[in-house]
Amino acid sequence: MFQQLVTQYRARLKALKLDTSRLRSPPPRLVFVTSNRDKVIEAKRILQACGVQFKHLSLRYPEIQDSSLRKIALTSAISVYRRLRQPLFTEDSGLFIEALGGFPGPYSSYVQETIGNIGILRLMEGVRNRSSRFESVVAYVESPRKNQVFTGSVEGRISIEERGSRWGFDPIFIPSGTDLTFAEMGPEAKQKLSHRAIALGKFASWLIEHGRKR
């Protein structure tokens, strides 16, 4: 709606032969705080497709240790909000492997940085039950007392070897219903299935429903 008004306004100025090159939409107020570039690329695709605009702020923030991704994401978002004082969201995700009792789960980022995919594949050597699940939690803080959490998950299995070359666990995670790892599929195919797309899709619907797209 707003974009439509800007376009109409530009067209009117053009008709009057005025310079419209400096006319810009105001920058979005909503901020995605993360130091993970791959998450930003995926979030852009997903949210922009729903007409939701955001600014990216690359910031590392401390994460509490807890077994609940929901608690980790919300605590981080609230602590970052106290610094920035503007509507923002963070996203926390993890890979839960059934045969390993849900490991690495909330420790996914540490495990990825230390033993990596090769280490996970070693832990899974000879293990027949390869079921696993990716989870994503988006935590949105709008004001000191207003926050919301949106979750998404995708079931799948751990591959026998790394296949494809995208980020994180993408080369070893095969979502249910396919034989390809996330890394072997194009970004559009991943977007149709991913834990992050589900959580961000719910977030976008909420923003649209509550008139807070920017």
Ligand code: IMP
């Ligand atoms: P965090 O959400 O930043 O705490 O990190 C979770 C870790 O899980 C990341 O470092 C990634 O390595 C991994 N991860 C989360 N989501 C994905 C994904 O969609 N593809 C690949 N790896 C992921």
